[in-house]
Amino acid sequence: MHHLVWFRSDLRVADNPALYEACQSGAIVSAIYIDCPAQWQEHGRAPIQRDFLERNLNSLAEQLALLGIPLTLLTTDYFSEVPELLAAYIKEQKVTALYANRELGIDERRRDKALQATLDEQVAVRVFNGDxxxxxxxxxxxxxxxxxxxxxxxxxxxxxxxxxxxxxLPRPNIQGAALTASRIRLEGKTTSSQAWPAGxxxxxxxxxxxxxxxxxxxxxxxxxxxxxxxxxxxxxxxxxxxxxxxxxxxxxxxxxxxxxxxxxxxxxxxxxxxxxxxxxxxxxxFPRLSMSKAFKPDTEALQWNYDKTDFAAWCEGQTGYPIIDAAMRCLHKTGWMHNRLRMIVASFLTKDLHIDWRWGEAHFMATLIDGELAANNGGWQWAAGTGADAAPYFRVFNPTTQGERFDSQGDFIRQWLPELAQVPAKYIHTPHQWLSQHQPDHNYPLPMVDHARARLHAIAMFDALKDKESA
Ligand SMILES: Cc1cc2nc3c(=O)[nH]c(=O)nc-3n(C[C@H](O)[C@H](O)[C@H](O)COP(=O)(O)OP(=O)(O)OC[C@H]3O[C@@H](n4cnc5c(N)ncnc54)[C@H](O)[C@@H]3O)c2cc1C
Known part of the structure; x- marks a missing residue:
């Protein structure tokens, strides 16, 4: 008997139900990872995460090798090609059972369903909750x-x-003599994730x-x-x-x-x-969440702004609001952002610039080392007022007071905005007057929007929805 463990977003040996159960079966166990680079791109995932994926796959391969389990890498462009590829591999390797931990996105679930339909009935498929x-x-x-x-x-x-x-679950027992893992290389990773130790x-x-x-x-x-x-x-x-x-x-x-x-x-x-x-x-x-649809269907009618210049200012950390700009520059430099800052910048994009949350969601996904659909979509829809949230739509974060509250001395801001390095704490959240007096040749932009007016506009956008309903 040959049992195959298909690793997906569960790159660990300990507390891995699919791996553990396969190893308990008494069969010969091997492992596989299927890389789909074009699908990765279509899902808009970040190069830094891809680099981190590669490093963690190598670490996983080494851990599996110590257990006597070989890890094979297969590559194909899209999920749609996976069923045929995997079915052929299973046939060739005379695999009698396939083990995997469930993935939750709609494309992943469709892929798995198509695989079930493609596989020979004699191949048992066992799926677990490892997530x-x-x-x-x-x-x-x-x-x-x-x-x-x-x-x-x-x-x-x-x-x-x-x-x-x-x-x-513990690490599974050793299945055979230790092996030597061969090096896994993935194509298309341009940003180093070395700041994060892998494994x-x-x-x-x-x-x-x-x-x-x-x-x-x-x-x-x-x-x-x-x-x-x-x-x-x-x-x-x-x-x-x-x-x-x-x-x-x-x-x-x-x-x-x-x-x-x-x-x-x-x-x-x-x-x-x-x-x-x-x-x-x-x-x-709610599968619609995997399809770029709002959790609250009525909010699909919101009239978002699609101005690319406004969006670029937000992406590049050039909004003139120090806490927003510091957070966005930190994101681009490190591939990671603190949760409070994610909430503040997401609120700013959707409620101050009135830009469609889907643009922000995609930008985060394309830059974050921890990008994952459920939390990213949930966070963006929460901030935009379109999501699963009990708070009223008129909750709009004030970027200045949020900065004053959560970075009162401006330590975080100064770390990421060298042009504000000299600004005293008292002025760090509204630096323009100080800058014009003390650093007249500064290049820090003026606030790109007036928050009070932008907030009223956001509320009016949501009020218009109610009017539509009652019309
Ligand atoms: C607009 C927006 C986008 C986000 N995008 C992502 C994303 O792509 N990937 C991601 O993992 N998280 C995302 N989050 C959630 C949260 O910001 C991060 O999980 C958190 O900042 C990670 O830092 P940490 O590991 O130090 O978290 P900790 O505070 O130490 O929390 C521990 C763990 O709990 C989970 N977690 C924490 N907060 C949340 C939350 N609000 N929602 C869901 N899970 C949470 C994470 O897995 C996190 O690692 C997003 C939040 C917002 C507001």
Whole structure:
């Protein structure tokens, strides 16, 4: 018997249900990864993430080789070609069972469905949840529907976790003599991800360090970008180098137990992991989210701005609002952005510049090392007022007061905007008057919009929807 494990966005050996179960089967186990470079491009994913993918694939191949499991790389342009390619490989290798962890995007699900239809009936296909603590579809309202807002979802999620616990799987047993992994090279990666150490060991080290040093202060410090107090584990979670169960286990190891309610130590970080699950469950329950459609269908009628010059100013960090510009330049330099800043820049693009959230979503995807559809789409639609959110549409972040609140001394701003390096804290969020007096030849742009007016325009855009409904 030959069982094949198909790795996708679960690039780890520990707590990997598909790999674990295959290794328990007593069959010969081998592994495969199918790279689809054209599909990657069509999904608009970032070169830095591709580089990180390659490095993590190599690390995975080495870990599998130690277990005596060879990892083969197959390449084909698009998902649509995968069923035929994989079916042929399975036939040639005389594979009797295929193991994989579920992927949630619509293209991935369509690919998997097409594969099922292509495969010989004798090949058993076993699919697992390796991506959420509690599998999608398991957290529902009494009538069996997916929740449309976060708070009741989180409540049910927590009570289910309390009732059932979570299942953390160990590394599988050694399957045979150690092998030598051959080097995997992917085409089309131009941005180095070296700032992020690759592989499961590095991810676990970062997780442990975070839990030991920052978990207890997370609730208090998580909103201040200059403090670097969040875990920065998102690149590992996005590619499945780390599993959410492993995050729960690390919380437990640090605190002796899991926090189940607000106010308990460590709860605020667990809450972010629940946000992650919420958006992933939503993606499955509402396939339109994978198709660039608004969660709230009526908001499809919003009259967005499609001005490329405005968009370019936002992308390049040249809006004249220091917190926005610092955040965008940090994104381009590092491929990562702090959550508070993601919320502020997304609000600015959609509510101050009135640009379609889909442009922002695509730009993030094309630049982020942790880009992943569920959280990115969820975050953008939350900010734009088109998403699964209980807050009223007239919530519009003020970029100046957000900066004053979360970067009061301007430390983060000065790190990314050298032209404002000399501006004292008192003026750092509204630097123009100071600049004109002290650095008259400065090249920092004036604010590209008047926030108060832009806010009223955003509210009017949403009011127009209501008028349409009642007409
Ligand atoms: C407009 C916008 C776009 C976003 N795009 C992405 C994206 O492409 N990929 C991505 O992983 N996250 C995205 N997020 C969510 C969040 O900003 C990042 O997960 C977080 O900043 C990563 O930093 P961290 O690992 O230090 O998080 P921590 O604060 O340490 O949180 C731990 C983990 O929980 C998850 N998480 C935290 N916050 C959220 C959230 N709001 N929604 C969903 N999951 C969350 C992440 O996996 C994160 O690594 C986006 C948020 C917004 C507002």
């Amino acid at each position: 959420c603590v509690l599998a999608h579809g398991s957290i529902t309202t009494r009538s069996g529907d997916m929740y449309k807002v976060f708070t009741p979802f989180a409540k049910t999620w927590l009570s289910q976790l309390r009732a059932t616990g979570y299942r953390l 499961e060991a590095a991810a676990h080290q970062a997780l442990t360090t975070f839990c030991q040093q920052s978990l207890l202060d997370y609730g208090e410090l998580r909103d201040y970008p200059a403090q670097a107090s969040t875990s920065q584990l998102s690149p590992y979670l996005a590619l499945g180098v780390l599993s959410p169960n492993q995050c729960l286990a690390a919380i437990e190891a640090e605190l002796g137990q899991l926090p189940f309610s607000r106010g308990e130590q460590g709860f605020m970080w667990l809450n972010e992991l629940i946000w992650r699950e919420f958006y992933r469950h939503l993606l499955v329950a």
